[in-house]
Amino acid sequence: MEEQKQQNIQQKKSVKQTLFEIYDKKYKLLLIIPFLILFLALMQISYQIYSTGDFIKKDVSLKGGVTVTVPYERDIDIIQIEKQVSSKFPSNDVAVRTLRSVGTVVGFIVEADIDGNDKAQVQNLLNAIESSLKVDLSKVNYGIEIIGSSLGASFFRESLIALAVAFLFMGLVVLIYFRTFVPSIAIILAAFSDMVVALAVMNLLDARIGTAGIAAFLMLIGYSVDTDILLTVRVLKRKEGTVMDRIVSSIKTGMTMTLTAIISTLVALLVTQSEVIRQIMLILLIGLIADIFNTWIQNVGLLRIYVERKAKKGIIL
Amino acid sequence: MNYKIKKLITNWRVILLAAFIIFSLIAIHPTLSEGIAIRNVITNSSASIAGIPQPKPNVQPVARERIISINNKPINDVEDYYKYISDLAPNRTIQIKTTKGIYKLTTKEQFETIELNETEEKLIEEVVQRNVTINGTIQLINETITKKITVPKTIRISKGTEDIGLRVYEAPKTNIRKGLDLQGGTRVLLQPETKLSPFDVGILIDNMKERLNVYGLSDIVIRDANDLTGNQYIIVEIAGATEEEIKDLLARQGKFEAKVGNKTVFRGGNDIVYVARSANEAGIDPSAGCSASGPQWFCRFRFSITLSQEAAQRQADATKDLTVLYDQVSGRSDYLSEPLELYLDDKKVDELNIGADLKGQAVTQIAISGSGAGANNQEAIFNSLQNMKRLQTILITGSLPVKLNIVKTDAISPVLGEGFVKNAILMSLLAIVSVAIVVGIRYWKLIIAIPILITMLSEVIILLGVAAFIGWNIDLAAIAGILVAIGTGVDDQIVITDETLKGQTASVYNWKEKVKRAFVIIMLAYATVVVAMIPLIFAGAGLLKGFAITTIIGVTIGVFVTRPAYSSFVEIMMK
Numbered sequence: 001m002e003e004q005k006q007q008n009i010q011q012k013k014s015v016k017q018t019l020f021e022i023y024d025k026k027y028k029l030l031l032i033i034p035f036l037i038l039f040l041a042l043m044q045i046s047y048q049i050y051s052t053g054d055f056i057k058k059d060v061s062l063k064g065g066v067t068v069t070v071p072y073e074r075d076i077d078i079i080q081i082e083k084q085v086s087s088k089f090p091s092n093d094v095a096v097r098t099l100r101s102v103g104t105v106v107g108f109i110v111e112a113d114i115d116g117n118d119k120a121q122v123q124n125l126l127n128a129i130e131s132s133l134k135v136d137l138s139k140v141n142y143g144i145e146i147i148g149s150s151l152g153a154s155f156f157r158e159s160l161i162a163l164a165v166a167f168l169f170m171g172l173v174v175l176i177y178f179r180t181f182v183p184s185i186a187i188i189l190a191a192f193s194d195m196v197v198a199l200a201v202m203n204l205l206d207a208r209i210g211t212a213g214i215a216a217f218l219m220l221i222g223y224s225v226d227t228d229i230l231l232t233v234r235v236l237k238r239k240e241g242t243v244m245d246r247i248v249s250s251i252k253t254g255m256t257m258t259l260t261a262i263i264s265t266l267v268a269l270l271v272t273q274s275e276v277i278r279q280i281m282l283i284l285l286i287g288l289i290a291d292i293f294n295t296w297i298q299n300v301g302l303l304r305i306y307v308e309r310k311a312k313k314g315i316i317l
Numbered sequence: 318m319n320y321k322i323k324k325l326i327t328n329w330r331v332i333l334l335a336a337f338i339i340f341s342l343i344a345i346h347p348t349l350s351e352g353i354a355i356r357n358v359i360t361n362s363s364a365s366i367a368g369i370p371q372p373k374p375n376v377q378p379v380a381r382e383r384i385i386s387i388n389n390k391p392i393n394d395v396e397d398y399y400k401y402i403s404d405l406a407p408n409r410t411i412q413i414k415t416t417k418g419i420y421k422l423t424t425k426e427q428f429e430t431i432e433l434n435e436t437e438e439k440l441i442e443e444v445v446q447r448n449v450t451i452n453g454t455i456q457l458i459n460e461t462i463t464k465k466i467t468v469p470k471t472i473r474i475s476k477g478t479e480d481i482g483l484r485v486y487e488a489p490k491t492n493i494r495k496g497l498d499l500q501g502g503t504r505v506l507l508q509p510e511t512k513l514s515p516f517d518v519g520i521l522i523d524n525m526k527e528r529l530n531v532y533g534l535s536d537i538v539i540r541d542a543n544d545l546t547g548n549q550y551i552i553v554e555i556a557g558a559t560e561e562e563i564k565d566l567l568a569r570q571g572k573f574e575a576k577v578g579n580k581t582v583f584r585g586g587n588d589i590v591y592v593a594r595s596a597n598e599a600g601i602d603p604s605a606g607c608s609a610s611g612p613q614w615f616c617r618f619r620f621s622i623t624l625s626q627e628a629a630q631r632q633a634d635a636t637k638d639l640t641v642l643y644d645q646v647s648g649r650s651d652y653l654s655e656p657l658e659l660y661l662d663d664k665k666v667d668e669l670n671i672g673a674d675l676k677g678q679a680v681t682q683i684a685i686s687g688s689g690a691g692a693n694n695q696e697a698i699f700n701s702l703q704n705m706k707r708l709q710t711i712l713i714t715g716s717l718p719v720k721l722n723i724v725k726t727d728a729i730s731p732v733l734g735e736g737f738v739k740n741a742i743l744m745s746l747l748a749i750v751s752v753a754i755v756v757g758i759r760y761w762k763l764i765i766a767i768p769i770l771i772t773m774l775s776e777v778i779i780l781l782g783v784a785a786f787i788g789w790n791i792d793l794a795a796i797a798g799i800l801v802a803i804g805t806g807v808d809d810q811i812v813i814t815d816e817t818l819k820g821q822t823a824s825v826y827n828w829k830e831k832v833k834r835a836f837v838i839i840m841l842a843y844a845t846v847v848v849a850m851i852p853l854i855f856a857g858a859g860l861l862k863g864f865a866i867t868t869i870i871g872v873t874i875g876v877f878v879t880r881p882a883y884s885s886f887v888e889i890m891m892k
Binding site: 142144165218277 | 498506508544545546548722723724725726727728729730736737740741743744747748749751752754755756759793794796797800801804805807808811812815819834837838841842844845846848849850851852853855856860861864868
């Protein structure tokens with residue numbers, strides 16, 4: 001009995017040890033995982049472009065259209081309502097979502113890419129909602145948001161520019177500080193992979209992305225770079241212990257950082273009833289999970305290859 | 318332990334953090350204020366006649382005038398107010414007690430005038446001035462004559478009591494200004510049809526503000542926004558207004574007319590070629606200056622406008638039959654008998670005396686003057702210039718024939734907004750608590766988890782304090798920004814903790830060195846977040862500007878105030 005326990009502990013230890021050994025020795029092989037994920041994500045995005053013409057599923061804030069938010073505290077059959085409303089707008093894209101707060105329904109949102117300047121169309125939409133829900137909208141204090149289609153398109157263009165510039169600036173800051181090509185590129189690549197993976201997963205979930213989502217991708221740059229910077233500073237600028245010791249200490253710190261972020265985005269995602277916050281938190285959550293692979297396998301792998309090459313040239317870090 | 322506490326409260330970084338928190342709490346100014354606050358006073362309503370002032374837009378929310386009771390009946394919420402007001406009979410005097418004073422209002426009866434399809438004759442009295450030769454000298458005599466005119470027959474129907482003209486809302490409990498999506502209201506994004514220079518955009522915004530002020534709306538934000546591709550936008554936000562109200566206001570042409578007697582002399586737009594606005598062409602009238610009269614000071618301002626030839630001719634025609642008024646007090650004959658009246662969208666907004674030398678003259682360059690009063694010289698100057706600016710703005714209205722297209726409207730019902738606030742607070746608190754739990758499990762030390770929790774909470778307080786201080790609106794995007802700032806803050810605290818605690822065993826470095834090493838990572842991460850947010854300030858009509866700026870302010874406060882305090886705390890407690 002006692003012996004068996006001892007053995008179990010030893011076995012457990014050895015599993016942990018083997019894993020660590022794989023992580024320590026086979027880091028080049030492990031690089032396949034993040035690059036495969038990156039490749040699949042890029043494939044998904046290409047497919048998305050091929051099938052829909054756009055690399056994301058835009059919501060009305062980027063496409064132009066009308067969003068109606070109705071407070072309604074009963075569970076409704078969304079699919080049914082979506083069908084009923086869509087049937088009145090056969091050539092438009094109509095989406096209905098429930099607004100939830102801590103699990104209970106507090107209202108719902110109807111999005112349609114109709115021309116917001118066309119008063120008759122907007123009224124038709126409101127009528128369709130009224131008839132399919134059997135509510136008198138004038139009595140429930142609904143909210144309505146109208147975005148012109150040209151503005152939607154310009155928002156989209158603008159957001160992409162902002163994102164590209166932000167990414168460029170971030171890369172410059174990293175390059176200026178580290179002044180070495182490979183480690184800097186590894187950091188930038190990790191941030192890029194986080195964003196690409198988050199985008200692909202959003203597409204797979206068939207989730208719409210709007211201006212709030214663009215903000216989320218910007219936030220993702222900040223969060224994902226945090227851990228990469230921590231890792232690179234510790235490996236390249238510190239002298240104590242072996243390179244592996246420094247990586248392990250970085251994982252301890254970095255995983256705590258990522259875990260706190262994941263937990264808090266998860267909580268926010270479950271609690272919020274705002275579509276803006278929900279979209280931001282979902283993108284952040286996916287990106288942060290991707291960041292675990294991209295920092296601790298991809299970035300670590302590339303950094304170790306760099307350190308090894310330096311060692312061959314006689315420079316020991 | 319005592320020694321450590323003493324060291325902690327004398328540490329300048331900790332003192333700095335405490336100072337920031339105290340300052341923020343003062344700025345947020347949480348109160349238990351009851352009652353309802355006045356948002357707007359409608360022009361020419363009973364309330365405005367009784368002297369209830371229009372709230373100034375830059376007044377801090379908790380300092381707003383609040384209604385305490387009506388006819389000694391306490392008014393506790395908006396519902397109480399509307400219930401009481403709807404039961405009022407016309408022509409009654411009511412007493413409204415507010416935090417600033419007591420006002421006596423007389424309710425007005427509302428009539429609807431219906432024009433019938435028949436006419437009637439009416440006698441009216443008119444005062445005319447005539448030059449009469451008495452004893453060989455020419456004198457000006459006022460004569461009252463009775464005229465008979467034909468007017469369409471009308472009947473007036475009472476429609477009950479007219480609204481007393483107050484727009485109210487639940488009294489704010491703090492100085493934190495809630496954004497539109499949190500308090501309900503309407504936001505309209507407008508795009509000028511043609512490209513305007515920054516100077517013209519400034520004038521356009523002044524015009525719109527002036528116009529909306531004429532209609533008694535004060536809780537308005539009008540700002541311009543550009544995007545990266547050079548599109549121009551004007552953002553109008555009105556809290557508590559409905560979409561229809563805003564659209565209606567913006568649809569009005571801002572029709573400006575100047576009348577003499579009942580004749581329109583010139584209109585805004587084509588008739589006014591130029592309005593002098595530069596410092597040497599417009600300002601306090603040097604020949605009149607300022608003077609004290611009793612306890613009050615008065616100043617005169619003047620500026621010139623240029624009329625088109627046709628408008629000048631109309632002015633000549635309208636003034637040629639007027640008489641020169643003799644002022645008994647000053648013994649001078651400065652002005653003509655009829656003033657120049659300025660109308661904006663058929664509402665009289667000002668009245669100017671016409672200089673006697675302009676009678677019958679087709680001059681294109683005319684000087685417009687007016688005055689302002691104040692308790693002292695400086696205040697009088699300030700008010701005069703304020704009045705001048707207002708007048709100039711009105712005169713230019715319409716002289717910018719740019720059509721504004723509505724490209725986006727958001728109407729958020731206050732009910733949804735209220736839910737969002739409660740939900741956002743709940744969400745933030747739960748997120749903070751969950752972070753504290755994760756950190757607590759990781760370090761298994763309360764002395765680390767509690768300070769991290771305190772740091773997060775103090776960052777929220779300081780950010781809200783800064784927002785209250787600079788009058789920044791907290792909307793959903795800003796809340797997202799606060800969450801990012803706190804999130805990166807937690808990351809940094811974990812770095813500080815690990816960098817400093819790690820060295821406890823292998824004390825290769827001293828504390829200063831360890832903290833310095835932590836801050837290398839923190840500053841680098843800080844720089845990347847800030848540069849990533851900068852493009853967002855300028856992109857997409859500035860709709861995500863709130864998010865970007867809140868994030869930047871938040872991480873900046875974190876890096877320079879809260880994190881140094883946290884590192885000092887760890888240093889003192891762990892050493």
